[in-house]
Amino acid sequence: MVLEHLIDISLLVFLAVISVALLRIKDLFAAVMIFGIYSLTSASLFMVLAAADVAFTEAAVGAGISTILMLATLSITGREEKTIERKFKLLPLLIVSITGAVLLYGIRDLPPFGDAGNPAQVHVAPRYIEQSPVETDVPNIVTSVLASYRGFDTLGEVVVIFTAGLGVALIIGRRRRLPSKKEASSHE
Amino acid sequence: MSGLGIWNYVIFIFLMMAGLYMVISSTNLVKKIIGLNVFQTSVFFMYISFGYIDGGAGPVLAEGVTLYSNPLPHVLILTAIVVGVATTAVGLALTIRIKESFGSIEEDDLHKMDPSI
Amino acid sequence: MNDHLILRVVGKFLIPYVMLFGLYVQFHGDFGPGGGFQAGVIFASGFVIYTLLFGLRSTQQIVSEGFLRVISASGVLIYAGVGVASMLMGGEFLNYNVLAANPIAGQHIGIMVIEFGVGLTVASTMTLLLMMFAERGLPS
Incomplete structure (x- = not known):
């Protein structure tokens, strides 16, 4: 138990360090690559927390597809973030610290990490774990909950993905054929 | 071990605030989308850690295992990750269109060009 | 990417296994970690590798965007079709x-078919997204 907690906390510290690096870096190309590392580290964290399915998805989606999409975007929009020597911005830091302080105050009410008696563990989860083998005979409970018990929810998720593809197709799908619309600024 | 558990939550909040700070303070739209993703991931960690039980196996039934993690957060987050990449793609597509129409993806420049946004 | 010989050879070698693994994750999702969402993304990443190595035009010769759009919609249709079938x-x-005839077999069929629908939609949408982004980046 102790070992798992230690791995968990050290991966989280890695993630915190990576997020600070993401904040500070100005080169967008490097930022996207660091974001890929962030996703891969979070996939390992999901694995430590016994969520193999989630780790799978995060590794393929976060470190694979979204990194590629961001790189494709950067190839169009340029890789440098504009660096203007502006004065230290107080307002965002203030907002973030106040929100963070409120959330930290709320930690006191959270259940202890990893305890089997937590509220999340005592309502529907035992029902799924006990009845899923009887009712669906599928060993992977995640699949049976995803596809059978919460099938309507998953239908919604699939429609969301389809709609996102549709939206992107409408926004950037076909190149406009009107040459008059091409400003000189579009070639850089 | 509750001490370590508390630090878990503290780091979730730190990651969430790092993402929020990135969204608010950076002017580049791609950087904002990265910040949004960091924010989103911290929520995923939170859910998955609520489902974690000490010594619990992953929720795949096997002989001789009695304690399983809670499968419900896994299902929710699994779909949330894929939906997250879909929304990220829409955001990036909008960024590309903004670049093509305005020639910049910096919030300051866009604001100067069109004060109504 | 024409000059990266090692990447091209290794990539060519790797792509069939990536796609095979995607199919394994798809159809083994009942018994181990996996399912339609993961399988779709893994299968799409095979096309991603191919596009990165050999260019968008070669990928378009294998799968056209119109075909992917049809597949993407038909995945949702299969999923919803199972729902309508069970109503009928x-x-x-x-x-x-x-x-x-018996509920367990029904559950097996239902889960298998809807996971297949999910896999179709996710794989084709992810490939389509990549192709549209790459198309936009090409000089016109």
């Missing part, structure tokens, strides 16, 4: 118990 057979929407 006398159950509730997406109640798989009525799909076969």
Whole structure:
């Protein structure tokens, strides 16, 4: 138990360090690559927390597809973030610290990490774990909950993905054929 | 071990605030989308850690295992990750269109060009 | 990417296994970690590798965007179709118990078919997204 907690906390510290690096870096190309590392580290964290399915998805989606999409975007929009020597911005830091302080105050009410008696563990989860083998005979409970018990929810998720593809197709799908619309600024 | 558990939550909040700070303070739209993703991931960690039980196996039934993690957060987050990449793609597509129409993806420049946004 | 010989050879070698692994994750999702969402993304990443190595035009020769759009919509249609089928057979929407003579077999059929629909939609949408982004980046 102790070992798992230690791995968990050290991966989280890695993630915190990576997020600070993401904040500070100005080169967008490097930022996207660091974001890929962030996703891969979070996939390992999901694995430590016994969520193999989630780790799978995060590794393929976060470190694979979204990194590629961001790189494709950067190839169009340029890789440098504009660096203007502006004065230290107080307002965002203030907002973030106040929100963070409120959330930290709320930690006191959270259940202890990893305890089997937590509220999340005592309502529907035992029902799924006990009845899923009887009712669906599928060993992977995640699949049976995803596809059978919460099938309507998953239908919604699939429609969301389809709609996102549709939206992107409408926004950037076909190149406009009107040459008059091409400003000189579009070639850089 | 509750001490370590508390630090878990503290780091979730730190990651969430790092993402929020990135969204608010950076002017580049791609950087904002990265910040949004960091924010989103911290929520995923939170859910998955609520489902974690000490010594619990992953929720795949096997002989001789009695304690399983809670499968419900896994299902929710699994779909949330894929939906997250879909929304990220829409955001990036909008960024590309903004670049093509305005020639910049910096919030300051866009604001100067069109004060109504 | 024409000059990266090692990447091209290794990539060519790797792509079939990536796609095979995607299919494994798709159809083994009942028994181990996996399912339609993961399988779709893994299968799409095979096309991603191919596009990165050999260019968008070669990928378009294998799968056209129109074909992917049809597949993407038909995945949703298969999923919703299972729901309608279960209604026609006398159950509730997406109640798989009525799909076969005994409820367990019905559940198996239902889960397998809807996971297949999910996999189709996710794989084709992810590939389509990549192709549209790459198309936009090409000099016109």
